[in-house]
Amino acid sequence: MTYTLTVKKIEPLTHDTYHIICSRPDGFDFEPGQATHMALDKDGWRDEDRPFTMTSDPSADHVSFVIKSYPSHDGVTEMIPDIEPGDRWIAEEPAGAITDHGCGTFIAAGAGITPYIAILDKHARDGIGGDHLIFANEADRDIILKDHWDQMSGLTATYVISDQEDTEHRKGKLDADMLRDIGVQTDRPCYVCGPQGFVDDIRDALKDVGVPEDKIITEAGW
Numbered sequence: 001m002t003y004t005l006t007v008k009k010i011e012p013l014t015h016d017t018y019h020i021i022c023s024r025p026d027g028f029d030f031e032p033g034q035a036t037h038m039a040l041d042k043d044g045w046r047d048e049d050r051p052f053t054m055t056s057d058p059s060a061d062h063v064s065f066v067i068k069s070y071p072s073h074d075g076v077t078e079m080i081p082d083i084e085p086g087d088r089w090i091a092e093e094p095a096g097a098i099t100d101h102g103c104g105t106f107i108a109a110g111a112g113i114t115p116y117i118a119i120l121d122k123h124a125r126d127g128i129g130g131d132h133l134i135f136a137n138e139a140d141r142d143i144i145l146k147d148h149w150d151q152m153s154g155l156t157a158t159y160v161i162s163d164q165e166d167t168e169h170r171k172g173k174l175d176a177d178m179l180r181d182i183g184v185q186t187d188r189p190c191y192v193c194g195p196q197g198f199v200d201d202i203r204d205a206l207k208d209v210g211v212p213e214d215k216i217i218t219e220a221g222w
């Protein structure tokens with residue numbers, strides 16, 4: 001089963017990341033954190049489906065995405081800045097990805113934040129406090145939705161910046177020592193999302209700091 005999602009609005013969130021709001025077709029149901037494979041309904045692109053995560057409230061009348069554009073890939077995401085209202089995506093049945101396992105530590109790199117948008121928004125709506133977001137990026141300007149996280153009630157946000165000397169956030173590469181220093185509650189779910197190398201490294205680092213394997217929630221193949 002495929003669905004047609006028509007773009008209603010597109011707006012930049014950072015220098016390379018866009019918020020895309022689409023119509024939500026009947027039957028396009030999903031849980032917070034889930035993703036779909038979708039392709040642009042344009043000549044030359046219909047067979048080029050890629051996984052993207054729905055970031056809106058599943059009960060909303062629209063569906064939204066937050067997509068990072070990689071001009072160096074020469075692929076679908078290079079097209080993102082040129083998308084316009086009226087353009088269409090062909091989307092598959094929502095599936096898999098990271099779903100809500102309750103209050104915990106949410107660790108992301110870059111666009112790996114996307115599954116947490118719908119999950120943490122839901123926690124905020126439901127009044128669930130105590131979540132901790134640890135968000136790794138190369139530079140301050142890469143932090144997606146920083147104001148949103150800073151203002152979210154019940155959420156503590158820690159930013160880790162790897163490649164910008166003058167950042168006011170934690171500087172360096174996120175590893176077991178930094179996780180210990182930040183403080184991770186080992187008895188709660190630890191969600192990890194980002195490029196596969198990041199997920200593998202952080203999974204090992206979390207085990208190092210004492211988080212049991214069954215508390216680590218990841219999505220393979222990002």
Ligand SMILES: Cc1cc2nc3c(=O)[nH]c(=O)nc-3n(C[C@H](O)[C@H](O)[C@H](O)COP(=O)(O)OP(=O)(O)OC[C@H]3O[C@@H](n4cnc5c(N)ncnc54)[C@H](O)[C@@H]3O)c2cc1C
Nearest residue numbers: 035050051052053066067068073075076077111114221222
């Ligand atoms: C379940 C899931 C959900 C996702 N959700 C989101 C989301 O909501 N938002 C989001 O922004 N991203 C998300 N992603 C990541 C997203 O799917 C990829 O960024 C996207 O598929 C890249 O597509 P592309 O066509 O631009 O490039 P690709 O198809 O990845 O690459 C095209 C070409 O670019 C080159 N290339 C690939 N990777 C690199 C690299 N690292 N450096 C240099 N060259 C490279 C290769 O030559 C490749 O053939 C998700 C991934 C998964 C698995």
